[in-house]
Amino acid sequence: xxxxxSIVTLIGDSGRRYRGTYYDDDWLRRNGIDIxxxxxxxxxxxxxRIRSRERAHQPP
Numbered sequence: 001x002x003x004x005x006s007i008v009t010l011i012g013d014s015g016r017r018y019r020g021t022y023y024d025d026d027w028l029r030r031n032g033i034d035i036x037x038x039x040x041x042x043x044x045x046x047x048x049r050i051r052s053r054e055r056a057h058q059p060p
Contacts, residue, residue: 021027028035
């Protein structure tokens with residue numbers, strides 16, 4: 001009792017609606033959005049077993 005704070009909830013979706021925009025490298029490039037730095041920070045934060053699985057799914 002007497003504690004204060006915040007509760008954060010993240011609810012993910014399938015991403016299906018974003019296939020032609022946020023998940024499309026060409027769309028990102030055309031719109032001047034460069035996510036490489038963000039991806040590098042995310043991959044540095046992920047545990048090694050997840051990092052290797054993520055790299056396996058990247059297109060050539």
